[in-house]
Amino acid sequence: MKKLINDPYKVVDEMLAGFVKAHPNYVRMVHPRGLVRKAPPKKGKVGLMIGGGSGHKPAFIGYIGEGVADGVAVGNVFASPPPEPALEVTKAIDTGAGVLYSYGNYQGDILNFNMAAELAAMEGIRVETVLVTDDIASAPKDQMEKRRGIAGDFFVFKIAGAMAETMASLDEVKRVAEKANFNTRTMGVALSGCTVPAAGKPIFTLGENEMEIGLGIHGEPGVRRGKLETADEVATDITERIIADLPFQSGDEVAVLVNGLGATPYMELYIVYRKVAEILADHGISIYRSYVGEYVTSLEMAGCSVTLMRLDDELKRLLDAPADTPFFVQK
Amino acid sequence: MKKLINDPYKVVDEMLAGFVKAHPNYVRMVHPRGLVRKAPPKKGKVGLMIGGGSGHKPAFIGYIGEGVADGVAVGNVFASPPPEPALEVTKAIDTGAGVLYSYGNYQGDILNFNMAAELAAMEGIRVETVLVTDDIASAPKDQMEKRRGIAGDFFVFKIAGAMAETMASLDEVKRVAEKANFNTRTMGVALSGCTVPAAGKPIFTLGENEMEIGLGIHGEPGVRRGKLETADEVATDITERIIADLPFQSGDEVAVLVNGLGATPYMELYIVYRKVAEILADHGISIYRSYVGEYVTSLEMAGCSVTLMRLDDELKRLLDAPADTPFFVQK
Amino acid sequence: MEKITRDALKKALLDITDEIEANQDYLSELDAAMGDGDHGVSMTLGWRAVAEKIKSLEDPTIADLLKTTGMALVSSVGAAMGPLYGTGFIRAAAAAGDAESLNLSQLTKVFEAFRDGVMQRGNAQVGDKTMVDTIVPAVDALKGAEESGSDLISALRAFVVAAEEGMKSTIPLQSKVGRSSRLGERTIGHQDAGATSCYLIFKTFARSVAGGSL
Amino acid sequence: MEKITRDALKKALLDITDEIEANQDYLSELDAAMGDGDHGVSMTLGWRAVAEKIKSLEDPTIADLLKTTGMALVSSVGAAMGPLYGTGFIRAAAAAGDAESLNLSQLTKVFEAFRDGVMQRGNAQVGDKTMVDTIVPAVDALKGAEESGSDLISALRAFVVAAEEGMKSTIPLQSKVGRSSRLGERTIGHQDAGATSCYLIFKTFARSVAGGSL
Numbered sequence A, B: 001m002k003k004l005i006n007d008p009y010k011v012v013d014e015m016l017a018g019f020v021k022a023h024p025n026y027v028r029m030v031h032p033r034g035l036v037r038k039a040p041p042k043k044g045k046v047g048l049m050i051g052g053g054s055g056h057k058p059a060f061i062g063y064i065g066e067g068v069a070d071g072v073a074v075g076n077v078f079a080s081p082p083p084e085p086a087l088e089v090t091k092a093i094d095t096g097a098g099v100l101y102s103y104g105n106y107q108g109d110i111l112n113f114n115m116a117a118e119l120a121a122m123e124g125i126r127v128e129t130v131l132v133t134d135d136i137a138s139a140p141k142d143q144m145e146k147r148r149g150i151a152g153d154f155f156v157f158k159i160a161g162a163m164a165e166t167m168a169s170l171d172e173v174k175r176v177a178e179k180a181n182f183n184t185r186t187m188g189v190a191l192s193g194c195t196v197p198a199a200g201k202p203i204f205t206l207g208e209n210e211m212e213i214g215l216g217i218h219g220e221p222g223v224r225r226g227k228l229e230t231a232d233e234v235a236t237d238i239t240e241r242i243i244a245d246l247p248f249q250s251g252d253e254v255a256v257l258v259n260g261l262g263a264t265p266y267m268e269l270y271i272v273y274r275k276v277a278e279i280l281a282d283h284g285i286s287i288y289r290s291y292v293g294e295y296v297t298s299l300e301m302a303g304c305s306v307t308l309m310r311l312d313d314e315l316k317r318l319l320d321a322p323a324d325t326p327f328f329v330q331k
Numbered sequence C, D: 001m002e003k004i005t006r007d008a009l010k011k012a013l014l015d016i017t018d019e020i021e022a023n024q025d026y027l028s029e030l031d032a033a034m035g036d037g038d039h040g041v042s043m044t045l046g047w048r049a050v051a052e053k054i055k056s057l058e059d060p061t062i063a064d065l066l067k068t069t070g071m072a073l074v075s076s077v078g079a080a081m082g083p084l085y086g087t088g089f090i091r092a093a094a095a096a097g098d099a100e101s102l103n104l105s106q107l108t109k110v111f112e113a114f115r116d117g118v119m120q121r122g123n124a125q126v127g128d129k130t131m132v133d134t135i136v137p138a139v140d141a142l143k144g145a146e147e148s149g150s151d152l153i154s155a156l157r158a159f160v161v162a163a164e165e166g167m168k169s170t171i172p173l174q175s176k177v178g179r180s181s182r183l184g185e186r187t188i189g190h191q192d193a194g195a196t197s198c199y200l201i202f203k204t205f206a207r208s209v210a211g212g213s214l
Ligand SMILES: Nc1ncnc2c1ncn2[C@@H]1O[C@H](COP(=O)(O)OP(=O)(O)O)[C@@H](O)[C@H]1O
Pocket: A078, A079, A080, A107, A108, C031, C035, C036, C037, C038, C039, C042, C043, C079, C080, C081, C084, C118, C121, C122, C123, C124, C129, C130, C131, C132, C177, C178, C179, C192, C193, C194, C195
């Protein structure tokens, strides 16, 4: 394991210390594992708390700021945070309008965030939850509630954060987050594994000519292993599956996210994007807005995912809304 | 070699096709290897052309837009572009006020961009050049003109671009770019090599406990190979060398850039940043603004560099100026 | 030996910490085969917190020890393990009440409460390929031994044997809950990480309280 | 054989393309040892462009062939190689003037112009560990052969021998210019990539124009 770290058990704390020092205008700490926006919340604004394990940078702390999240509860690498930081963040960002929790659909996160929500309720704070379930590879469509949240996190958080900024009610913020999630579908491939620092060994290793298909963002293996394909083959395979899943149809307008998992050069992401755009054009689906880069990563894993979100006028408006966070600024 | 590509000889063209499709509001093509801002240049504004080989995303095409570059000439992977695309970009971004070329100090780039500048002069366009020479590992201080340009590119381009936006003259834009370059120092380490797609083999490979120290951004080996150190040791070593080089002094204000080379997780970059900030504090040097992330990469190389730019009031103002490019947005 | 004293419990909890730490890599490797490879890390972090908290307690009761363990796990681990094991120990503490020590019947109640806590929190059933596959047969064995009037040592012996069988029973199963459930058939043939950590906890507890006699 | 015809030159340029392509990996490996590992890629791309352009010329003169080669290299390769080799060939074209074929004396002038073009463009001297270390002794040998009245074939033979020696002379040198110069002493012991590609070009040129007789 080659990493620029000190004590593998301290990576998260040292990262947070660096992060808070690097972005003092964006964030402040309310718990050793809980960050919120620097500016105190506007009275009456719904708070958006996101979070989960570490190792997904820029998710989740990179998205704290105007137009996206109000606070983040931070776990160990690939491990949900405990209830306590989530509770402290909830208290810090609630202004009386309630707090929306949004995070990927993982057992550990659900168990811990639900405990936090119960504790928050005991303090009189209303909490609602929207789980992100965009990964079409992780369960069949008739079991959507079992699907994992992966890169689609970004779209759901962006939409929910933009809605909260309009001073909409908690029910309204929850409604658009659910709408965004319902319309968002992702699938990914990995070309290499990654290593949890304290574990010290790669979670899986792949042969020179292999790839994992349908993987999550915790370095876990995918749903199947296949032979390494060209960028066009990979893009075609996953984009066609995504289109068929919702299904997206001719005339639909979509947002596209080609997300790098950590070690894949942007050059490759654009080569994939090029093919995705071609396929969408063939289907008569038009691209409203595109994002290419690293939005939700899995440490130093190589690979990428493709995400489509079907848009209506409301989602377009919310997607276009400005944002100003350490890792995502949109004018 | 595991890459998400199709034909290794077509990676740059396919990447550009994807890039232009993904960011239609930012860029347009004026040559198969030349991109300029979408919006036509303001009459009388100095044009800023940057460029060099591919494989450094977000550099260089990711920086086309308001507040940074007007155009980019794009080479093959790690190879300077030929004169022709540079000439076409120059013609497209000149409004009569002249064009500043700024790029890293590499033989190939100099040869090709100088040919383009001569051709531009024959068409009556005034071109000035500022080479970026921030890599302190690449030559001793008394041979500064031999130093390579690496992550410091970002600061120099940002400053020059912001100045051009104020409608300053070519001489003035050149002056601040030179000032930025003079005050910018960088050093990096690599934990793994990278592979030029058409070459198909890593440029170098490292043992489990080795790192390359003082490396460039073309996957070339560093100035020496050493044993893998902790993040704190690496940060201390390179930051102290950088401080001693200018030298930066107590009371100085600096901008900090901790730049990932491609495969290093952001988590590690923040762990390094944390130590850099500590060392600067020990020296009485204060941090005015920080950037942590991938700004100038070397394909899928693992490792990072630290850059400091000493600031005065003019540089602070220019650094703070807004920017809106596909990869770098600042409000 | 007929009762488990506070001191014995305290020692057992510290022994568990050592056992988990010694098996950290093994647990992470099991998790890597079908999860995210961090189970050993999560467990180590959690039990280090347990040991630290427990050492700082002054004259703790049985319930104090169990509750402190549960709280330490809930508040330091996160992941799936924090709430699952944490809830188990917190419920176990409640079941212990103000007992000064635990005889076989009390111990059985404590473990039943532990089991119910884990199962209510996680909603997993026997056969889902989780720690529940270790817990349920082990607690059943304890209960069976108690009902058939066996002594504490024999009961603990049956408990450990059943826990081990339960752990191994996860190998041929396909995961139904948690992170690994998304891997479907790829999970068949791998022993579950949580079932294994739970076996290590149960085994170490039994051996520690039984002294040399197990 | 006393003269090099247009057809022989055209064939030689196409043979060089094949030779470069065949040695692509070797050239990239040499470059990887102290540069960025792309020299084989740049040269292959450049010479593929040369071959394509040259094949499309109708009835080209010697100068057309050389100039087309130079322009193709300048406009397709980029890197250091495009301007260096490109300028060399463009100057060579100018020196060829309207010659219908090249005798030894004309060939020498053409190669001197090539050498001067490369050296003026790149400012490297013998001993800097570049292609110049191949070019200068090779052209000197050609000139020497011409002055001593040898025939074209013997002159080409001396030319190739000197080019090979020049190429090998780069091994013990420390790089002074270009990308590799930043590696300082680490460059000692490695044969320079550009010196090698230049040797391959010269050797293939000589063998091709000489037919079986070299
Ligand atoms: N619902 C559940 N009930 C009981 N145990 C569970 C449940 N879900 C997961 N587990 C256990 O959790 C273990 C994984 O724990 P760990 O790796 O620490 O958490 P994470 O999955 O968050 O990385 C699995 O091996 C399984 O035994």
